[in-house]
Amino acid sequence: SQTIHQWPATLVQPVGSPLSLECTVEGTSNPNLYWYRQAAGRGLQLLFYSVGIGQISSEVPQNLSASRPQDRQFILSSKKLLLSDSGFYLCAWSVSRDEETQYFGPGTRLLVL
Amino acid sequence: AQSVTQPDIHITVSEGASLELRCNYSYGATPYLFWYVQSPGQGLQLLLKYFSGDTLVQGIKGFEAEFKRSQSSFNLRKPSVHWSDAAEYFCAVGRYGNKLVFGAGTILRVKS
Numbered sequence: 574s575q576t577i578h579q580w581p582a583t584l585v586q587p588v589g590s591p592l593s594l595e596c597t598v599e600g601t602s603n604p605n606l607y608w609y610r611q612a613a614g615r616g617l618q619l620l621f622y623s624v625g626i627g628q629i630s631s632e633v634p635q636n637l638s639a640s641r642p643q644d645r646q647f648i649l650s651s652k653k654l655l656l657s658d659s660g661f662y663l664c665a666w667s668v669s670r671d672e673e674t675q676y677f678g679p680g681t682r683l684l685v686l
Numbered sequence: 687a688q689s690v691t692q693p694d695i696h697i698t699v700s701e702g703a704s705l706e707l708r709c710n711y712s713y714g715a716t717p718y719l720f721w722y723v724q725s726p727g728q729g730l731q732l733l734l735k736y737f738s739g740d741t742l743v744q745g746i747k748g749f750e751a752e753f754k755r756s757q758s759s760f761n762l763r764k765p766s767v768h769w770s771d772a773a774e775y776f777c778a779v780g781r782y783g784n785k786l787v788f789g790a791g792t793i794l795r796v797k798s
Binding site for chain 1: 718720722727728729730731732735776780781785786788789790791
């Protein structure tokens with residue numbers, strides 16, 4: 574069966590520091606991968622999605638970037654965090670054909686101080 | 687543009703009572719429809735989905751949803767709510783090749 578992992582689970586970072594959040598999927602090949610942000614009291618905002626290694630689409634211009642160095646690895650990064658980057662970051666995957674059912678990881682809580 | 691509306695931000699029901707969470711969408715064609723549930727501090731868990739066929743779909747944890755094309759709705763129901771159902775519920779729509787669009791969510795509180 575497929576599983577999705579995210580780490581760290583929680584992160585507290587100072588403003589201006591770099592960021593690296595990691596997401597990995599097991600049990601499937603060539604998945605579509607997604608990064609979402611969920612701010613307090615708000616719904617989900619799609620940040621990036623990827624249909625293959627090195628292929629990244631950005632949905633919202635911002636202080637963040639994403640990379641996909643391996644088939645089942647998706648990384649969310651920032652060179653300098655802003656206060657507004659605080660939130661709950663969710664990674665998701667879907668099968669790259671047939672349907673768009675997305676399966677979510679446990680999330681990373683980021684607090685920028 | 688595609689959009690999803692969940693008109694109720696918060697809903698409170700008594701344990702054992704029935705539940706209906708509303709979801710309306712705007713989409714160019716009949717989309718795929720999903721309901722997810724999120725417990726505090728957790729990721730989203732898929733409750734059920736509709737792609738085609740029978741408009742009443744059954745999901746996990748005793749939930750069901752009915753697709754009504756004429757009303758552009760996909761409401762989630764449960765006949766008897768348990769305290770463990772307290773969570774936030776998200777409706778989402780999409781179509782192959784397009785990304786999912788999520789509603790803003792409905793927070794369910796269960797009174798004992």
